[in-house]
Amino acid sequence: MSAVTELLQQVVEGLGSGAVYASLALALVLIHRFTGIVNFAQGELAMLSTYVAWQLVASGMPFWLALPVTLAVSFAGGMLVERIVIRPVQGAPELTVVIVTVGLFIFVNALAGLIWSFTVKDFPQPFPDGGIDLAGVRTDWSTLGILGVVAVVMGLLYLLFQHTSVGLTMRAVACNPASARLSGIRVGRVLMLGWGLAATVGAVSGVLVAPVLFLEPNMMGGVLIYAFAAATLGGFDSPVGAVVGGVFVGVAETLTGAYVDVIGADLKVGVPLMIILAVLLVRPQGLFGRAAVERA
Amino acid sequence: MRKTTALRAAAVVTAALLTATACSSRRGQDAQDTAADGACKGQQTTGITDTTIKLGGIYPLSGPASAYGTISKGVAAYFKYVNDKGGIDGRKVEFVVRDDGYQPPKAVEEARRLVEQEKVFAVFQTLGTPSTAAVWDYLDKQKVPQPFVATGASVWGTDDKHPWTIGWQPNYVAEARVYAKYLKDERPHAKVAVLYQNDDFGKDLLGGFKKAVSGSGIQVVAQESYEVTDPSVSAQMANLARSGADVLLDVTTPKFGSQALAADARNTKWNPLHIVNNVAASAAVLRPVGFKNVQGVVSATYFKDPADPQWANDPEMKTYRDALHKYAPDADPDNQFNAYGWAVASSLHKALDTMKCPTREGLRDAVRNLKDVKVGLLLPGVTLSTGPGDAFPIETMQLMRFKGERWQLFGEPVDTRKEFGPLTK
């Protein structure tokens, strides 16, 4: 294997992990954009959705039917979480809301363990086995599949926000909830919609990564940190930024782990740290954030 | 004047509190510790009577390591089963389980609770190296037995300052030696790539392996670690693949084991002999990867995997399944951790049976003087043996290879003590 091929192979590996991070980062960014909070439980909700899909498939439903059902359940679940768990603390200090999501994290994680145990579950792989070989660089179909779906989800979100009246309403709420109310927008419903949407995107993320990471209650815990890094890098408000950030973090992490001996695989978790720090010191609003995004 | 009032108030309150303390102090409970008479005179009999014995275990029921918490269910099921059959030597076992969330300070708190409040006879078991290491000084000082800790670090056996603590499962170094011996026999010039978990478990095994193969033609050509908090090991696997090694030693815990096996199967260009360590060798780990993808994978074991059909008619396995069904209906009998709990609990049963005195000292000495004790769920040929200079109850493992839909044992059980000599620090 030549050095170049090897490098490219590493980049492909990085794209694979990056796609995983990006998919969860998308959901994080959605919630943050509409409610201004960082949802620690996002990964766990995605994990829960994945278990729903698993349960449906395990009880005999074909995967391609189970998927839309799961997405619908997740959408409703996300709205329900907003209504039951988040709204009661809506007026409280922001940190209180964040800690509520931490409580939700612990709760959902333990609940999944209680219901489905901590044994690894096999989750059907929607993409074909194997991969393609391009000039000695091997790419799994699953990597391509995840990247593709993430790109499609990102595109759909873009269309939703930029070209529909619901999207316009959502952006108005995200931008200035007070004025949105004065224009007659029912902000509460829009927030529920935002949580439902984020939960759906999270469910897509969970279903995509489950065949690769293997489904168990702690599946998303490790992804969360990287998804945070990806979202921060992308400015925490932009779906495109989240995806670019995720891919960037994945590639950077893999390359440093492979080529920088001082860092090595054990310290590569420090790479997101360095990236976040570097990005924020140079551009406090992230790569894709607007200058005004910087929050007090 | 203000000051005097405050002082006076304080004095009154202090006096009141001290009186209350004197009357109902809970500290006095230490006095309840009991000692034996007769031949065993002076030895501690706290937590044990002629009809009862109280044990306390500390497991991660919450937090990142909660997958292992289910061991407590296997243990509890065993004791309930034994109690229904009359108990251990006529003593009913009371088993108290506490949760430490895999956090050492919490383990210390719970150990203190078990010893000081629950007045347990012994702390059976603590799980994980950090939690065990955090409490063994305390238990040693209190002279409370800490038998059969649920961790395979070699330090429990090599240490000589903590006579009250002893391990049970084959230590990670012993397991590494089994693989080393296998490779020496089968592939004397192997180039080995190692994937290991970056903690005591992974490092102990890796270190033991390197030591065992030193001087032979076997080389470790690449090693990659991962953190338990990492989402996946695919990047590490890609790096190992670059090394071109012909053997992959896979030192992982279940989820990462599945990931590594799957990554190996996906990569059609690199086809090393895949050795997966015992912790991740359960059929439950292999099934999600797809049995067709794990053919020929090698591992070693010492107890019967409940998910393995070859033990379906084993009498002890049947007892285990029935008992688990009856006493822990929510626990999955196929989960190897439940079987582990059952096996370790029955091992303790055997050790308690051999006590000369029904005292804490008696148990301490009994677990250090086991002679070829057979335990139902352990593999044929694997027994518990300890003695002076040997504080490792199980040091024998047998190799197995995955074929079709199950593991097939091959070769003779490997007694690592015989092969490599006793393990020292």
Next chain:
Amino acid sequence: MNNVTASLAADRTRQLRAAPTVLLAVAAVAAPFYFAPFQVFQLTMVLLYAVALAGLNLLVGFGGQISLGHGAFFAAGAYSTAVMLDRYDTGHLATLPVAAAGCFLLGLGFGVPALRLRGLYLALVTLSFAVFLPPLLKRLEPVTGGSMGLTVDKMQPPAWSGLAEDQWMYFVVLAVASAALLLARNLLRSRVGRALRAVRDNEGAAEVMGVRLSLHKTLAFAWSAMFAGVAGCLYTWVIGFVSPDSFSFVLSITLLAGLVVGGLASLYGPLLGAAFVMYVPSVSQDLSEAAPGVVFGLLIITVMFVAPTGLAGLPGRVLGAVGRRLPRTTAIPDRTPEAASAPDAEPRPTAAPGFSPTPAPADPAVADAEPVGAPPRTTEKE
């Protein structure tokens, strides 16, 4: 005459206010003679966590900066102590100033980049630091003992005291914790504290007032890290064992959760939060053997529902005696706890500052917006 009565009345109120403190002090001294050793150990751990939370409180509660990395400073204090005891065999007491000073400097170092980061971003950078620390500790094996950790001697009671180990440890930690909590209190009453709060409440105004923003924010970080380091040092004294996986990012999140549950920007908040962190997991297990996490998660959420400003603010809320925040023309009724808990409360994010991802600079409501995480000022005990 009137003056005399007035001053007497003032004395009376002061006494009344001092009474709980005195009671608390007496109870604290008497406790180890009453409770069983393991309960004394629990109290010791509560005090120890309270020190760390008091430090975090300086930063989050009063400084308005969120740190999800205080577990890392805690670990730094614990490890520096363990290494000194293990490698250099210094006495226990010698480790305290070193851990404190070391973490102060570390915090100072961190405070500089922290200046440029606000709210969420600072939280994420500190969180990544907390995630990064355990593997780093493992890498530095020659010093830190690697993943096996270090076992060191616990502090032993001197013979003259006639105390048991747990009692002695308790008193040592009590002394350090009291000193630390007093220091925190005095820090907040000093110029630094006033400056901190001014910064939290309105950076612009603080700057106008001549507060040297950057200096005070950096110092807040340093002080805060020092408290965490001291708590870490005590941890090593009490537990006698450190290992990298004891200080995972879960610890950092637990600390922040404890502080918010206890009550931000309140003096008793850290104590209550520490008690929550210490006792509630055990209670959860008593309530549900099968899945303590389910109960623990629910309890966190429930506490936040009942007391959105933390347990320390709860009595005030219950009594309804909270002096509600005085409005200005830009008052934000939605953020008062009353609005949040009123039965007919709707989501009224209308004026919640920081709610809108892009606060309009022209909107005066933002000018006196509270920073992320700052509680309504009604909960202040000062």
Next chain:
Amino acid sequence: MPSTRAHAGADFLNVSNLHAGYGQARVLQGLDLSVARGEVCAILGPNGAGKTTTLRALCGMVRGRGSVTLDGTELLGRSPEQAARLGVAHVPEGRGTFNDLTVEENLRVGAHLRTGPRRRGRAERAAVAADLERVHGYFPVLRRRSRQAAGSLSGGEQQMLAIGRALMLRPALLLLDEPSLGLAPLVTRELFEIVRAVNEEERTTVVVVEQNAQLALDIAHRAHVLEAGRLVLSGPAAQIREDGQVAEVYLGVSVRSRKAG
């Protein structure tokens, strides 16, 4: 002093015994006033008198006690979005534009109530287009800046956008809170002229709160002066403008610091 209840009865907007405040701070303590249909009404008064609070109580941003009726319908106890559905358009202090959205998007959000999910027929779209046209007619600059982000507009343009967005609602009642805040005098004057034009052409009832009493009185038909949460004076704008005492008491106060309370 003139009667505080000038011409009750056939009023379009009727406020009686309104109490409102924030937390324990009571700002309005029993306010009575009324506005006739099609009237421009100015609310004047010193800082902290409760002018802004009055507007906020009308549109539901602040809870109030008492009674506020709009064409016979009770407004109190409604949320801002409900009030908007009843035709109350509030242009808040500080304008409250959606800075990340383009100018046109801002205006479309204003028409939100008519383009909701269930109302997107051809006729509705045509109506929105017509409304856009109408608003562009009042504020030609908004047409030129159609694709620009609202955040990049000048203060005066943002204020125009805010009013334009409110007009997209086709309001029955337009509430303007300090429209002159932070704007150059020339721009302010232009703005007030447009408000007058809107009122004259569409017969929209307007309530404007303003520190710059002179300006407000120029376009208002009637004026109400508040002090400490109570109505102290009301009458035809022209009369109040002429009244030397008011000028002294009120304008004197207005010279003091603007935002101290």
